Amino acid sequence: MTLDSTSDSGPIDGLAPAFVHLADALFAVPADSGVVGVVERVVDAARAIVPGADVVSVVLRNPDGRLDTVAASHDVAFKADALQDEVGEGPSHTAMHRSGVGTSMGHLTGADASWPTFGRQAAEGLGLGAVLSTGMFPGGEPPRFGALNFYSWTSDGLDAADRDHALVLAAHAATAIAAVQARTAAELREAQLREALKSRDVIGQAKGVLMERRGLTSDEAFDLLRRTSQDLNVKLREVAETLVTRRGEL
Numbered sequence: 001m002t003l004d005s006t007s008d009s010g011p012i013d014g015l016a017p018a019f020v021h022l023a024d025a026l027f028a029v030p031a032d033s034g035v036v037g038v039v040e041r042v043v044d045a046a047r048a049i050v051p052g053a054d055v056v057s058v059v060l061r062n063p064d065g066r067l068d069t070v071a072a073s074h075d076v077a078f079k080a081d082a083l084q085d086e087v088g089e090g091p092s093h094t095a096m097h098r099s100g101v102g103t104s105m106g107h108l109t110g111a112d113a114s115w116p117t118f119g120r121q122a123a124e125g126l127g128l129g130a131v132l133s134t135g136m137f138p139g140g141e142p143p144r145f146g147a148l149n150f151y152s153w154t155s156d157g158l159d160a161a162d163r164d165h166a167l168v169l170a171a172h173a174a175t176a177i178a179a180v181q182a183r184t185a186a187e188l189r190e191a192q193l194r195e196a197l198k199s200r201d202v203i204g205q206a207k208g209v210l211m212e213r214r215g216l217t218s219d220e221a222f223d224l225l226r227r228t229s230q231d232l233n234v235k236l237r238e239v240a241e242t243l244v245t246r247r248g249e250l
Contacts, residue, residue, distance in 0.1 A: 036070055036071055038173070038176040038177055039058045039070045039071040039173060039176075039177065040071045041176075042058060042071075042148070042169060042172060042173040042176070043056045043057065043058060043071050043072065043073050044073075045169065045172075046148065046150065046166075046169050047073055049165055049169060050132070050150050050158075050161050050162070050165055050166055050169070051158075051160045051161055051162075052130075052150075052152045052154075052157035052158045052159070052160060052161055053132075053150040053151070053152065053158070053161065054074075054151060054152050054153050054157065055072070055073055055074040055076055055077050055080075055128075055150075055151040055152075055153075056072065056073045056077070056148070056149065056150055056151070057069050057071065057072035057073070057077035057078070057080075057081055057148075057149045057151075058070050058071050058072075058146060058147070058148055058149070058173060059081050059092050059146055059147050059149065060145060060146040060177075061096060061143065061144070061145055061146055061147075065143075066085050067081055067082075067084060067085055067092055067093075067147075069081040069082070070146075076126050076127070076128065076151070077149065077151060079125075079126055080122050080126055080128060080131075080149075080151060081149065083118060083121055083122060083125075083126070084118060087115075087117045087118050087121065089115045089117060089118050090115055090118040091104045091105075091106065091114070091115070091118075091131045091132070091133035091147075091149060092133050092147040092149055094114075094115075094133065095133040095134055095135040095144070095147045096135045096142060096143050096144040096145075096146070096147050097142045097143050097144075098135065098142060099142060101134075101135075101163075101167060102134065102135030102142065102144055103132070103133065103134045103135070103163050103166065103167065104131075104132070104133045105130075105131070105132040105133075105158065105161075105163065106119070106130065106131060107119070107129065107130050107155045107156075108120075108122050108123045108128050108129055108130060108131060108155070109123045109129055109155050110155060127153060128151050128152070128153065129152050129153055129154040129155040129156075129157055130151070130152040130154065130155055130156065130157050130158045130159075131149060131150065131151050131152070131158070132149070132150040132158050132161055132163070132166055133147045133148065133149045133150070134147060134148045134163070134166045134167055134169070134170040135147050135170065136148060136170050136171075136173055136174035136177070137170075137171065137174045137175075145174075145177075146173075146174070146177070147170075148166065148169060148170040148173055150166065199236075199237040199240075202237060202240045202241050202244055203222070203225065203236065203237065203240045205240070205244045206221075206225055206239070206240035206241075206243040206244050207221040207222055207225065207240075208221075209243055209244060209247045210224060210225070210243070213247075225239055225240060225243075
């Protein structure tokens, strides 16, 4: 089964409302919920859309390559994702480093176990039977920044899962996460700009006080502020604020 946007009938028609609902849910995530709020919506939708997905999680890759589980539908996912780091193999690592669409699917038990060490420990210790992972962004160059994981309690639980649906979900997650990160970066830049303007304003006021009270030029006033900041090991802005608030004592 594959996605066919030109089809007038078939399973995708029944799934379309689910994806539309997910898009609406992502737009409705409060700004202060951040990445976690976005990812939780994707996890909820993934369980409903992908057959056999008993447990769903989203992991993000740290600069050192280790995985952080941002959200999961069951505690076992946190353990399974952490296990991948412990043994150095697993579906998330494969999906994030694989070229092409970046998916990995395999059984965790039986002769065809895809990851011998991870599969054995995930099956024996955690009771999992199969897993499907999709990298985010699905079409980006590896290594990708995260993965969407679907776990099943049974070995054949994900055999009917459509990778195209998993890819679309991963694309939703990746796009939403990127948007949140961009918004956060923009807010940080705006806050830094406001802080810089505020600092410039108070330093200008302090210079004006010194120029008026001490008869200094603009450059001399700034140099005095700078030297005082260095001598006291206090930020220049803090020196300027103290001077402005206590100008009556000069």
